[in-house]
Amino acid sequence: MALDDRDLKILDKLQLDAAIPVTALAESTNLSVSACWRRIKHMEDSGLICRRVALVDRRKANVPMTVFMGVRTSRHSMAWLEDFRRAIADIPEIVEAYRLTGETDYLLRLVVPGVEVYDAVYKKLITRLDFADVSSFISMEELKFTTTVPLTYV
Secondary structure (H helix, E strand, C coil): CCCCHHHHHHHHHHHHCCCCCHHHHHHHCCCCHHHHHHHHHHHHHCCCCCCCCCCCCCCCCCCCEEEEEEEECCCCCHHHHHHHHHHHHCCCCEEEEEECCCCCCEEEEEEECCHHHHHHHHHHHHHHCCCCEEEEEECCCCCCCCCCCCCCCC
């Protein structure tokens, strides 16, 4: 998908505030409202913009603690991977999950109100699947958090 400077400016502004009015986007990119809307619609239809969301303040939602959980398994099969996907799918405290290279097979990011809730999630997971090892890391400070992606490679 070829994007010009106006598309990139629109996308950059939408990454910072998805609720920005199309009229404001159009004005900032010297486009008509309908031309700006068509560009946004094209980016949505192509899948470049996959959804628009509201970001919730974790502290105000009473889930200020971030825990990273490193998981190792002794079974490396598609069946185990699918079982793992199902095991984590309905646990809302797990907000991100990644399959990795290296010694840790999976990395999970959880947001919880405290250690007691983390422990309950841990117990829920170990009742659903067998793991070779689980390591947990409680974040003491968030140094950088963003939902924006760099647009220099588009």
